[in-house]
Amino acid sequence: MKNFLRIGLLIIIGGAAMLTWAGLAGADSGQDLFNDKCALCHGNDGKGNGPGAAAFNPGPADFTAPQFWQGDVKNKIINTVKNGKGAMVPVEASNSEIQAIIGYMEKTFKP
Amino acid sequence: MLRNKLPKGILWLVLGGISIILLVPEAQAVPSFGRQTGMSCTVCHTVFPELTPFGRNFKLTGYTMSKHSKKPYEWPPPVAGMFQASFTHNNKSLPPNVIQGLDPQGSSKGNDNVNFPQAISLFYGGRIVPHVGGFIQGTFDGVAEKFFLDNTDVRVTATPELFGKDLVLGITANNNPTVQDVLNTTPAFRFPAASGVIALTPAAGAVIDGALGQQVGGFGGYFYWNNLIYGEATFYRTARSGFTQFLGAGTVTDTIVDGVAPYWRVFLQHQWGQHSLAVGHYGMVARIFPEKNAVDANGNPIPNLFNTRGVADRFADTGFDAQYQYLGRKHIFTAQTTYIHEDQRWDATFAQGGSDNNHNWLDTYRINLNYYYRTAKWGTLGGTVGYFSTWGSRDSGLYAPDPGDGSRTGKPNSDGFILEFDYVPWWQNTKVTIQYTLYNRFNGARRSYDGDVTDFPNRRDASNNNTLYILVWQML
Secondary structure (H helix, E strand, C coil): CHHHHHHHHHHHHHHHHHHHHHHHCCCCCHHHHHHHHCHHHHCCCCCCCCCCHHHCCCCCCCCCCHHHHCCCHHHHHHHHHHHCECCECCCCCCHHHHHHHHHHHHHHCCC | CHHHHCCHHHHHHHHHHHHHHHHCHHHHCCCHHHHHHCCCHHHHECCCCCECHHHHHHHHCCCCCCCCCCCCCCCCCCEEEEEEEEEEEECCCCCHHHHHHHCCCCCCCCCCEEEEEEEEEEEEEEEEECCEEEEEEEEEECCCCEEEEEEEEEEEEECCEECCEEEEEEEEEECCCCCCCCCCCCHHHCCCCCCCCCCCCCCCCCHHHHHCCCCEEEEEEEEEECCCEEEEEEEEEECCCHHHHHHHCCCCCCCEECCCEEEEEEEEEEEECCEEEEEEEEEEEEEEECECCCECCCCCECCCCECCCCCCEEEEEEEEEEEEEEECCCEEEEEEEEEEEEEEECHHHHHCCCCCCCEEEEEEEEEEEEEEEEECCCEEEEEEEEEEEEEECCCCCCCCCCCCCCCCCCCCCEEEEEEEEEEECCCCCEEEEEEEEEEEEECCECCCCCCCCCCCCCCCCHHHHCEEEEEEEEEC
């Protein structure tokens, strides 16, 4: 009985802590959003060599490659983030977050 | 039943906590791995606990992938929780001796048991410091009403290159052979992930097929090269005493391994676009001391008394497995299969008169096919059809008649199907499962398998153990 009470309290404390962390966690800028949602696979340098890249064959896209920026890139990125592509699953991001990420990518990786 | 004894206040306390977590959008998100990486559940899992290629890579790199990788340690600490509640219905009520064995606390009925909770777990899951991570689970068992160290897998990893390709090198310390495996074909994380706790299951199973969970502690090393080939060797010893004792904390060690039990694993994986295919081999050799046939002054059996030196039984398990996975945007399909052959040398048990034969064998085969349909608005739903079969040597000493869980024929043969429906809502960390297990044969026969009573309708047939199981599984 005491153990169950302790575990129940731990769940409450854990939940409250998660609330706090969630409230404190902010990723407002395009760079922060990119690092949060994209860099694990695409790398902080956008070259497609992040820690998670090895799980994919073919690997994640290299955003520094000129051919990536050909065509309607903005809609291509929006569609890929929302719907996934190949082995990449959709990423949870609002429309404004996606626009911020695109802005950061254009400024940082576009040749 | 724990629910009957539980003050309402505590129950509301727990439910209130769960509600808080569920109702806040950000905190609804994901357990600790997801919080650490910033990824949603669906990046690593098809339907938890089944892993995607990314999830397999995350586990192989020691659970250390993190968006906080520049920090010297993971903060906030990657803790998570789990709550399971279930309902189990058997086609025919279980006999009292079986109930007593499944629930020594005496809280369960012969049928239609609600387990609230079935289990509550706390996890440390994720990066500890650079290159070190772990999956450490502590569980409160709602039936046994005890807290114990559950599946545990702590790793140290490095990721150099070899011949210009990615290489993962790792060391694992764990307490359940195959808990460290990344394919959902081997015993620790195979289908089904959960099943009825107050239900009969076949008597016979290979040692590698779950018998050593939390009974041993092991240390091993592995490599994974070019997302192609995996190799591992891990060595286990008993958790009853010595430096591995902490890995069995809270669990009575009643399967005593003699000396060191080596485990090995290799698999090849090929990935192309949304498809992946893996084929592998695994095995283990374990020498296990049988329980003594000891009695007290009044002639009553003394349980849990073992020799810890001298002659032991020997089990050599050889397994082969394969998994195909297709991860579409909306459609997910997985096929998994495994075959285990066990060579059994009952040197000690035979000498005690506990088996008819000194040398037996036991084979196990499983195949599962699952399909899920994923939508952004409603979540993921689908299910699995699984077939299982166990067969082996006849031995009336090992498989003797006994009401409910015995064998009339002395054969271990059991086979049947498991049908499971799963729904994971759009917030992703809740799973609702409806599962039905159908037995064709049970402990060696279809009719009157236990040998207790042979006349209809009083006999117990294999189909009497068909089980309906409904589970709500909440990750926190």
